[in-house]
Structures are given as C-alpha cells and as structure tokens.
Amino acid sequence: MTESTYRIQGATGDWEVVIGLEVHAQVTSNSKLFSGSATAFGAEPNSQVSLVDAAMPGMLPVPNRECIRQAVRTGMAINAQINKWSRFDRKNYFYADLPQGYQISQLYHPLVGEGSIEIVLDDKDPEGSTKTIGIERIHVEQDAGKLMHDQHPTMSYVDLNRSGVALMEIVSRPDMRSPAEAGAYVAKLRTILRYVGSCDGNMDQGSMRCDVNVSVRRPGEPFGTRTETKNVNSVRFVMQTIEHEANRQVDLIESGGKVVQETRLFDPNTGTTRSMRSKEDAHDYRYFPDPDLLPLELDDAFLDDCRNSLPELPDAKRHRYESDLGLSPYNAGVLTADVETARWFELLLAETAKAAGKQPADVAKQAANWLISELFGALNKLGTGLAESPVTPEKGGELLALIAKGTISGSAAKQVLELMLETGDDAGTIVEREGLKQESDxxxxxxxxxxxxxxxxxxxxxxxxxxxxxxxxxxxxxxxxxxxxxxxxxxxxxxxxxxx
Amino acid sequence: MSQDLTELGVAAIRDGVAKGDFTAVEVAEAFNANVAAAQDALNAFIVATPEKAVDAAKAIDAKRAKGEALGKMGGVPIGMKDLFATQGVQTTAASHILEGFTPEYESTVSQKLWDAGAGMLGKLNLDQFAMGSSNETSYFGNVVSPWKRNDGGNASLAPGGSSGGSSAAVAARLCPAATGTDTGGSIRQPAAFTGITGIKPTYGRCSRWGVVAFASSLDQAGPMARDTRDCAIMLEAMAGFDPKDATSLDMPVPEWEANLSADMKGKRVGIPREYRMDGMDEDVLKSWDDGIAWLKEAGAEIVDISLPHTKYALPAYYIIAPAEASSNLARYDGVRYGLRDLPDGANLQDMYAATRAAGFGAEVKRRILIGTYVLSAGFYDAYYTQAQKVRTLISIDFKNAFESCDVILAPTAPSAAFGLGENVDDPLKMYLNDVFAVPASLAGLPAMSVPAGLNREGLPLGLQVIGKAFDEQGVLNAGLALEQRAGFTAKPDKWW
Known part of the structure; x- marks a missing residue:
C-alpha cells in the first residue's frame, strides 16, 4: 500500500484531493433489464423499444435473469458480498427520456455489497506500488432514453432504444487521492469487466461512464464538501475532471469562497467543468420499493453457476505469468491488462510451444518479448491493433519456433515479420523465398x-x-x-x- | 322467443348455448339491445362494442355447429371494465388524459376471457383510474345505479365504485357478468350496492398485465356477476400464471365451479369483533346477524375473532395506495400517447403541467398529491414506512385469526348505496366506504360480496366473506351457503 503524495499547491499551502467514482457500466446482454427488447448499439432510433420500454398503460417489468447473473458475476470478480436478498426501488422524476416517470434502481437493498479492487500505480513496479480501492456497492438499474435536439427547429425528439437497458452502478469508496489513482481505478475496473464479460467497457460508445466526486482538504483533516461531475466518458477525461475540479475548489476556498455541493458537467473541449444544478435544485426522488416487482432472492445453485462461470481474473493471471511462466512483472502486467491481449498471448504461447516442440514455460519469455516489442510496435506503425492483426497467433507461433529452433536469427525474424504483415504469407514460406535460413551446422x-x-x-x-x-x-x-x-x-x- | 335471455346468468347462457336452447348470437343481440336502451339513463358504458359481441357469438355458434368445445365462457357476452387494455378499442381508465387512446395490445385477463369463448359488449365506466367509491370521478360522467329507494322519491343513487359501470350493468341486466378490479374494495362495494356478487381473488391470481395500474401492490382483477357459481366460472377463465407479471402466482387454477359446496359442516366462521363499530347502520348490523344465522344453519361453527389493527387499515391504505399511484401515473406526461397540452411557447415542464392539469380529475390529483407528499424526503419514514409496518400487522392479524377459523364474515360496506352527490365534497366520508373492504386488500386475501337482502329503503346490502390466501374455494363455498339461504331475488324496477 502506498500513500499518495499528490498535492495541489495552493497559495496557502498543500491540499489533498479526495475522489470517489460512480461508474455506470452497461450490462452485456441481448435484452433489456425488464423487457425483451434488443440492446444493440447504433440501431435506428426507436427500433429497439417494447411496450414496456415505452411505458404504455398496464405494462409491467419482469427482471431479466441474464442481467442479474452478469451483475452477480461482476460482484464476485471484485470479491464483493453478494446479497441473496435484494430489491428494486423506483427513483421518481420527470424527464422526456424517462417514459415511466421513474427509473427502476436499487437504493435500499443493492444486489452487491462491499468489495474492492487493487490498482497498480507504477507499471514498472506492479508489486511495489499497489493500492486497494474499496467498492461500496454495485446495484442494477435501468438506463434512460436519449433526447435528440437537432431534428427539428423548436422540438426535441426522443429515442428510446436505450430506455430500459441494464446498467450496473459501481460505487467506489472515496479512497482515491490523485488523478492517476482514479485513472488506474477506471482502467482496472474496465479490465475486470471485460474479463468477466459483463460489460464491453467501450467508453466512447457510452457503455461505461463515470460520475466523478471530488473534494479537497488539508492533509489529515476531515472530508471537504464534494461536487459531482456527471457522465465523464474516458479515462483521460476523468483525470482532467479531477485536476480541474480540485484546482477550482482550492482557488475558490483560498479566495474566501466555499465549495457548494452541486452537480457539474465536464466540457471535453475546454477540459473544464461547469455547474449544472445545486443541491437546492436537486430532485427529491421519492424512492420507494417498486410494487411491480418481488424482492430478488438468489439461491445457491444460481450463485454456484455464477462463480463457476468466472474466468481467471487479471490479478491471478498476472501472478501466474510471473511465477509459472517466469515473465517480468512489467511484461505480465502489459499482457494481462486487456483480456483480448491475454487471450492472444496464450494462443501464441501454445502455438509456439507446439511448433518448437518445447514446454510453454520454455518459450514464454521469448513469446512475451516478441509480442510486446516486435508485434505491438509493428502493428502500431500500421495504425492497427491486435484484433485486426494479419499475423494470427498460429502464424506468430510458427515464426517464434523458427527462432527457437535456430532456423533463423533474431534480426532475420524482424525482416520476416515485416514481410508477413506486408504479404500475409507465413513465416516458413518467406524464409525459404528470401533465403533467410541461418547455418547452424x-x-x-x-x-x-x-x-x-x-x-x-x-x-x-x-x-x-x-x-x-x-x-x-x-x-x-x-x-x-x-x-x-x-x-x-x-x-x-x-x-x-x-x-x- | 318466449324467454328473456338477458335474465340469464353465465352458467345458464353457457349451458343453453351448448345444448342448443338458443344461439350465442341471440344472446349477444339481446344484451346489445339492453346496453343501447339503458345508455342514456345509466351511462354504464364508455364505449359499446355490439359488433364485437356478435362476432364472438358467431364464432361460438360456428364452433358448436362443428362440434368443437366452446370454452368455459362459450357464448357469454360480458362487459369489460375500461381499465383493461383492449386491442383496437379505446381504453381510457375513465380519464381525459387517455381519451382516444387505442392500445395495440390486449390485457392478459381480457384475452383469457375471449379465449374462453366470451364476447365483449363494451367498455364499462368506472371511477377515474379506479379512484373512487361512487363512480362520480369518471371523466365520462357518473354511472347511475338502476336501483331507487322505496321512499317514493326519485333520487339518483351511486352504483358504488370504482367498478360502478360493472355493477350497474350486471344489476340492470345489460350484461350477465363483467370484469372488475379491486384495489381497496372496488369490486365488493359496488357489488353490495347493486345486489350482485363479486369476488376479488388472492393477490396474484389474475395477471395485472395490460390493466391500467392504480396501486400495483393492491390491484387485483375479479368477476362481477349475478351469483356465486357465475363468479366461480368466470374467475376460472380469468385467473392463471402470467410470466409477464412478476407478481403473478405460479400456481394451477383450481376447479372452483366443480368444487362448489354450500355444506359448511366442520367449517369455522370468524366474526371479527373490531368490525362492529359505534354508530353502525342498524340494517347493516341486522344483515350481518342474518348471515351468521345462515352459516350456522349451513353447519358452520361461529367463532369470535379479533383483528386488532383494523382501525389502522384505512389510514395505511390511504398512504400506500396514493404513494404507488403517484408513481404509476407519472407516465401520463403528454410525451408518447394520450392527451398532450402544449401551450404556445411552452417548454417541457410547461407541457407536463398543462397536460396533467387538464388530463386528470380532481380526485386523481388529490391522490397524486397525497402520494407525492408521503414519499417525500423527510416524510417517507413517518408515513410510507409506518404504513408498510401497519400493513404487515394487518396481515399478521389475519394469519392469527385464521388459526381459529376458516373464513371470516363481515359486512361489505358500512351502508347501502348513497345518493349521487351526497359525499362528493367530503373525501374522508367517501373513503370510509372502504373501511371493511380495505383490510383484506392490504393482506392480499380473497374476499367476496354476496347480496344479503334489502334494507328498509329497499336497497341491497352485501355480506363479505374473507378467506385465507389461495382459498378462493372456501370463500366461494361460504358465499354459496349465504346465497342459498338469503334467497336474494330482488332486482331493480326498470325505469330507464
């Protein structure tokens, strides 16, 4: 555990920043939380709307088992308490994108209770710089629709495709003390969600967004008054929001003002926040248990199924890469940061071992180094990613086996990779054609x-x-x-x- | 045709059509004629659908010609309370805000009735959003009871509420049976006021899918008909698990009709002492005593029981029901369907305000305001949480009482039908109509009203039977025992 030394240098001395995040993560599911409608991104407006989503008279919500399952699996992945008894509440307010006039959420009895995740503050030193961030709860709720203001000169249009889509609201403790910690937290959370498969984590498509709570205080003093900046949709913007907001609050206090508890908006164009509404204008949401729904009671078989379906999680994988495969902490961290990278690496490792006739542990370092320094670099130059790579794990494995067996030299391998990316041919063919075989006799x-x-x-x-x-x-x-x-x-x- | 088919109930029509004594079309046409003739005087229907009744009847007659099964309700035309969504037929909840709203879907309960061979005579008037006990809150004008006092005066009487269109229509022979919904007595009180029979089943028996919501944790559909057997038949057709309603009971529907029995030997009937209140109507007390005597005669043992939290039931109900209603009715906002009032230059808030001000009646607004208030920050625990605790205590009262009895007998309402306009300015007096009905609603128990006789003014009085959860059979059987001994045959003189 490391203590953050991040401070805002004010005119009157140092200030510590206190950060808590509420992350809204769209649950990966074919249908919405309480209706059978589809949830695909980017569909024609109002093409994924059922009678329930449009809140027609007499329509009733029925919980979608898959959404609950995904939220429970997510809770398990952050070692959280899973509440076998939870309940849905209505959060009442009027807005044109909210057909029911209330959002079905969970205030009083959330599905998932206390948990935590470990963040790494220095990639080069993943063991020496960890910090545990507490998670207070995860509850499940409906998303609202979307207003379109550019369709008509005087009217706004409503698109209800998102209305009723399942969200997990993941509420952290106010445990973060710097923009970097908050950034690491969001990135780590996204990594876990992608591993679990409960959210695609695509922040640019809005399937993961953050409400950022920031306050400042003198080190060691009680918490200051916080502001909440809504719907921030990238790791970078989260960090910018905190930096701007903390400095704004320090300036405000030092010039004799007071921070007011309010909701703010982040402007990505200027990197600044502005007031949306103050506490006095805050809605009284009149939460109460949704009488259309019975309490959610989970049995052991359901929980077992959730637990058994969890994949190896990023921290466990990273430790295994270090201890069983002998990778450096840095390489292990890089390869496990994204579930697709880890999946790709494990395929590459298996192919390499098979082609070279060796144990995976014997070729792991070579494969890791090649993937991180050779392939990533080459793909970067091409402006593409692993998912679109013309070199598949199988082809990569063949290339690495040629090096492992001494058939080609390391420098020749670089040339072979370039040609593979260029032509799509496999390594063996290229080595033959270009006469790159080295003499080992x-x-x-x-x-x-x-x-x-x-x-x-x-x-x-x-x-x-x-x-x-x-x-x-x-x-x-x-x-x-x-x-x-x-x-x-x-x-x-x-x-x-x-x-x- | 010598027989007046509109004097027949559900069982008689079903059996008569099946035997070929008359055709379903003849039945439908006879009732269609009564509906049309009574509309101006009674205003029981918001929309009549004579062609739907005839089309359904034709289908039944065709099935019979082919020798196919006709269904539990085969050939029986019914009235549909205008709280049930009916595909292609205006569904308003008797409100202006839904005037002209024609759903593209059919409620589960109405669909089950059509599947069972019933046909629709029309959509029945009701108190707006089922909020009221006299049918005077309907945007489409109040229903007038077919009953008159025997005092020589011509005062118009309330048919009860909120299912007042249903009660008036069945009593006046405009339909042999009708659907009702009961949130805090809306089937039982109008049934008592008009000398008919109605049962609210256990909460969850009938799907709420497609029924315009008033108070979700209380709303329950049920049949209103001339007698117990007819109610049993129709309830069988209406009830059943519905995966589209998360509060629906996943239990098989019993054969209530086949198991009807008026023999009360070995049954214990509880008489709740707290229901005997100061200043109670003497005729109501007498009818209760009659009921006790009849059930004793039928072989039952009468036991004194206590439901100690009864006096808190009504206040708790008038917190919980409006709280849920205030949220349930938020969807009527002028954005997607129904009324939209968009004044010049109005923004979204202005549109909401104008639409809801114009679209909701005074009683609906009153309950939205009460409900919004009791859920507000700072008041929630004092009102809503407290009311939920009372609700739990009421349920425990019944649970304890049912240790020593099988069913409970009580009056349905504290008085016979009152005159239209008599209570409209005094909401509290109006709310008191539900005092005997509300406890069973809060506990989700099956309860029915059976006609017991006429009071001194010549108006019907009802007796209420309350049963254990899921024991509709026990309720119906006690109802049948009362019915057989009450020998209630009175009907309103036709003055319309």
Whole structure:
C-alpha cells in the first residue's frame, strides 16, 4: 500500500484531493433489464423499444435473469458480498427520456455489497506500488432514453432504444487521492469487466461512464464538501475532471469562497467543468420499493453457476505469468491488462510451444518479448491493433519456433515479420523465398572459423596475449564469410573453443 | 322467443348455448339491445362494442355447429371494465388524459376471457383510474345505479365504485357478468350496492398485465356477476400464471365451479369483533346477524375473532395506495400517447403541467398529491414506512385469526348505496366506504360480496366473506351457503 503524495499547491499551502467514482457500466446482454427488447448499439432510433420500454398503460417489468447473473458475476470478480436478498426501488422524476416517470434502481437493498479492487500505480513496479480501492456497492438499474435536439427547429425528439437497458452502478469508496489513482481505478475496473464479460467497457460508445466526486482538504483533516461531475466518458477525461475540479475548489476556498455541493458537467473541449444544478435544485426522488416487482432472492445453485462461470481474473493471471511462466512483472502486467491481449498471448504461447516442440514455460519469455516489442510496435506503425492483426497467433507461433529452433536469427525474424504483415504469407514460406535460413551446422561453421583463424594468425596471437576485445572481430569475420547466415550462438561457441 | 335471455346468468347462457336452447348470437343481440336502451339513463358504458359481441357469438355458434368445445365462457357476452387494455378499442381508465387512446395490445385477463369463448359488449365506466367509491370521478360522467329507494322519491343513487359501470350493468341486466378490479374494495362495494356478487381473488391470481395500474401492490382483477357459481366460472377463465407479471402466482387454477359446496359442516366462521363499530347502520348490523344465522344453519361453527389493527387499515391504505399511484401515473406526461397540452411557447415542464392539469380529475390529483407528499424526503419514514409496518400487522392479524377459523364474515360496506352527490365534497366520508373492504386488500386475501337482502329503503346490502390466501374455494363455498339461504331475488324496477 502506498500513500499518495499528490498535492495541489495552493497559495496557502498543500491540499489533498479526495475522489470517489460512480461508474455506470452497461450490462452485456441481448435484452433489456425488464423487457425483451434488443440492446444493440447504433440501431435506428426507436427500433429497439417494447411496450414496456415505452411505458404504455398496464405494462409491467419482469427482471431479466441474464442481467442479474452478469451483475452477480461482476460482484464476485471484485470479491464483493453478494446479497441473496435484494430489491428494486423506483427513483421518481420527470424527464422526456424517462417514459415511466421513474427509473427502476436499487437504493435500499443493492444486489452487491462491499468489495474492492487493487490498482497498480507504477507499471514498472506492479508489486511495489499497489493500492486497494474499496467498492461500496454495485446495484442494477435501468438506463434512460436519449433526447435528440437537432431534428427539428423548436422540438426535441426522443429515442428510446436505450430506455430500459441494464446498467450496473459501481460505487467506489472515496479512497482515491490523485488523478492517476482514479485513472488506474477506471482502467482496472474496465479490465475486470471485460474479463468477466459483463460489460464491453467501450467508453466512447457510452457503455461505461463515470460520475466523478471530488473534494479537497488539508492533509489529515476531515472530508471537504464534494461536487459531482456527471457522465465523464474516458479515462483521460476523468483525470482532467479531477485536476480541474480540485484546482477550482482550492482557488475558490483560498479566495474566501466555499465549495457548494452541486452537480457539474465536464466540457471535453475546454477540459473544464461547469455547474449544472445545486443541491437546492436537486430532485427529491421519492424512492420507494417498486410494487411491480418481488424482492430478488438468489439461491445457491444460481450463485454456484455464477462463480463457476468466472474466468481467471487479471490479478491471478498476472501472478501466474510471473511465477509459472517466469515473465517480468512489467511484461505480465502489459499482457494481462486487456483480456483480448491475454487471450492472444496464450494462443501464441501454445502455438509456439507446439511448433518448437518445447514446454510453454520454455518459450514464454521469448513469446512475451516478441509480442510486446516486435508485434505491438509493428502493428502500431500500421495504425492497427491486435484484433485486426494479419499475423494470427498460429502464424506468430510458427515464426517464434523458427527462432527457437535456430532456423533463423533474431534480426532475420524482424525482416520476416515485416514481410508477413506486408504479404500475409507465413513465416516458413518467406524464409525459404528470401533465403533467410541461418547455418547452424557445427561442421560447416567450424570450417569457416578455421579459415578465418588461419587467415588472421597475427590477431590470434594478439588475442592469446590478452587482447580479448578482438573476439568480436573473429565473430564479424566469420559471419561475413557466411554472408550473415551463421547462427551467432554456434559461431560464438566454436570460436571460444578454438581460441582456448 | 318466449324467454328473456338477458335474465340469464353465465352458467345458464353457457349451458343453453351448448345444448342448443338458443344461439350465442341471440344472446349477444339481446344484451346489445339492453346496453343501447339503458345508455342514456345509466351511462354504464364508455364505449359499446355490439359488433364485437356478435362476432364472438358467431364464432361460438360456428364452433358448436362443428362440434368443437366452446370454452368455459362459450357464448357469454360480458362487459369489460375500461381499465383493461383492449386491442383496437379505446381504453381510457375513465380519464381525459387517455381519451382516444387505442392500445395495440390486449390485457392478459381480457384475452383469457375471449379465449374462453366470451364476447365483449363494451367498455364499462368506472371511477377515474379506479379512484373512487361512487363512480362520480369518471371523466365520462357518473354511472347511475338502476336501483331507487322505496321512499317514493326519485333520487339518483351511486352504483358504488370504482367498478360502478360493472355493477350497474350486471344489476340492470345489460350484461350477465363483467370484469372488475379491486384495489381497496372496488369490486365488493359496488357489488353490495347493486345486489350482485363479486369476488376479488388472492393477490396474484389474475395477471395485472395490460390493466391500467392504480396501486400495483393492491390491484387485483375479479368477476362481477349475478351469483356465486357465475363468479366461480368466470374467475376460472380469468385467473392463471402470467410470466409477464412478476407478481403473478405460479400456481394451477383450481376447479372452483366443480368444487362448489354450500355444506359448511366442520367449517369455522370468524366474526371479527373490531368490525362492529359505534354508530353502525342498524340494517347493516341486522344483515350481518342474518348471515351468521345462515352459516350456522349451513353447519358452520361461529367463532369470535379479533383483528386488532383494523382501525389502522384505512389510514395505511390511504398512504400506500396514493404513494404507488403517484408513481404509476407519472407516465401520463403528454410525451408518447394520450392527451398532450402544449401551450404556445411552452417548454417541457410547461407541457407536463398543462397536460396533467387538464388530463386528470380532481380526485386523481388529490391522490397524486397525497402520494407525492408521503414519499417525500423527510416524510417517507413517518408515513410510507409506518404504513408498510401497519400493513404487515394487518396481515399478521389475519394469519392469527385464521388459526381459529376458516373464513371470516363481515359486512361489505358500512351502508347501502348513497345518493349521487351526497359525499362528493367530503373525501374522508367517501373513503370510509372502504373501511371493511380495505383490510383484506392490504393482506392480499380473497374476499367476496354476496347480496344479503334489502334494507328498509329497499336497497341491497352485501355480506363479505374473507378467506385465507389461495382459498378462493372456501370463500366461494361460504358465499354459496349465504346465497342459498338469503334467497336474494330482488332486482331493480326498470325505469330507464
């Protein structure tokens, strides 16, 4: 556990920032929380709306088992208490995107109680810089529809496609103390959600958004008054919001003002926040238990099913990569940060081991290094990602096996990868066509070495007299004689033997 | 045709059509004629659908010609309370805000009735959003009871509420049976006022899907008909698990009609002492005593029981029901359907205000305001939470009472029908009509009203039977025992 040293330097001294986040994560599910409507992103307006979503007279909500299951699995993934008895409440307010005039949510008895996640503050030192962020609760609720203001000169249009879509509201404790911690928290949470498969985590499509609660205080003093900035939709914007909001609050207090509890909006164009409504204008939501729904009671079989369907989670995977595969903490962190990267790496590892006839642990470091420094770099240059990579794990495995078996050199492998990305051909074909195979036959190499030593008898004398830096010269001469195709490792070994 | 088919009830029509004594179309046409003839005087229907009644009847006659099964309600035309969504037929909840609203869907209960062979005579008037005890809160004008006092005066009487269109229509022979809904007595009190029979089943027996919501935790549909057997038949057709209603009971529907029995031997009937209140109407007390005597005669043992929290039931009901209503009615906002009042230059808030001000009647507004108030920050615990605790205590009262009895006998309402306009300015007096009906609603128990006789003014009085959860059979059987001994045959003189 590390104490944050992040401080806002005010005119009157240092200020500590206190941050709590409410993350709204759209549950991955084919249908909405209380109706059978579809939930696809980007559909034609009002094409995914049932009678229930439009709140027609006499329509009733029926809970969708899959949405509950996903929220429970998410709770389990953050080691949270799962409440076997929970209940839905109505949050009442009027707005044109809220057909029922209330949102079905969970105030009094949420589905998921206390849990926590561990964040890493320094990627280079994942073990030495962790912090545990408490999660107060996860509750399940309906999303609202969307207003479109650009369709008519004087009217707003309503799109109810999102109306009734299931959200998890994941409420953290006010445990974060810097923009970096908040950013790491959101990123880690997204990683976990993607591993679990309960939310796609696509912040740009709105399937994950944050309400950012910020206050400032003198270190060690009680919490200050907080503001809540709504619907911030990227990790970077979350960090910007905190930075701006904390500085604004410090300036305000130091100039004799007071922070008022209010709801604010973030403007991504300016990186600043502005007031939306103050506490006095806040709605009285008149929460009460939804009489259309019975309390949600979960049995052990359901919970077992949820637990058994959880995949290996990022922290466990990272530790396994370090301990079983011998990866560096940094590499293990990079490879487990995204579930798709980890999946890709594990396929690559299996293919490499198979093609090289070795144990996965024996080729893991090589595979990890190649993926992180070679393939990521090459894909970056092409402006594409792993998902679209023309080099599949299978093709990558074949390439890595060629290196592992000494068939090609490391530098030749770089060239082969470039050609693979360019042509889509597999490694073996390219190596044959380009004549990139290296010579590993000791007899052939020995013959070349003997020739080089014979031709440079004076240098051999000098070497033996103690000028050991000449070793590189002999390697270079041998490689040159072999047109660069000698296996450098074998060349080295033979030279060492011959030179005594 | 020598027989007046409109004097027949559900069982007689079903059996007569099946035997070929008359056709379903003849029945439908006879009732259609009565509906049309009474509309101006009684205003029982908001919309008449004579063609729907005839079409359904034709289908039944065709089935009979082919020798197919006709269904539990085969050939029986009924009235549909205008709280049930009916596909292609205006559904208003007797409000202006839903005037002209024609759903594209059919409520589960009405669909089950059509599937059972019933046909629709029309949509019946009611108190607006089922809020009222006299039918005077309807936007479409009040229903007038077919009954008159025997005092020589011509005062118009209330048919009860909120299912007042249903009660008046059945009593006046405009339909052999009708659907009702009961939130705090809306089936039982109008049934008592008009000398007919009605049962509110256990909460969850009938699906609420497609029924315009008043108070979700209390709303329950049920049949209103001339006698117990007819109610049993129709309830069988209406009830059943519905996956579209999360509060629906996942239990098989018993064969209530087949198991009807008026033999009360071995049954204990509880008489709740708290229902005997100071200043109670003497005729109501006498009819209660009659009921006790009849059930004793039928073989029952009469036991004194206590329901100690009875006096808190009405106040708790008038917190819980408006609280739920204030939220349930938020959807009527002028955005998607129904009335929209958009004054020039209005913004969204203005549209809400104008639409809801114009669309809701005074009683509906009163209850929305009460409900909004009791759920507000700072008042929630004092009102809503407290009322829920009372509700739990009421349920425990019944549970304890049913340790020593099988059914409970009580009056349905504290008085016979009152005159239209008599209580409209005094909501509290109006709310007191529900004092005997509300406890069973809060506890979700099955309860029915059976005609017991006439009071000194010549107006019907009802007796209420309350049963254990899921024991509609026990309620119906006690109702049948009362019915057989009451020998109630009175009907209103036709003055319309």
């Amino acid at each position: 000791t007899g052939a190499i020995e013959a070349e070495v003997d020739k080089v030593l014979a031709a440079n008898a004076d240098k051999v004398e000098q070497y033996k007299a103690g000028k050991v830096q000449l070793f590189g010269f002999f390697v270079g001469q041998t490689m040159k004689a072999m047109k660069g195709k000698g296996n450098p490792q074998v060349v080295n070994e033979i030279l060492k033997t011959k030179l005594g």
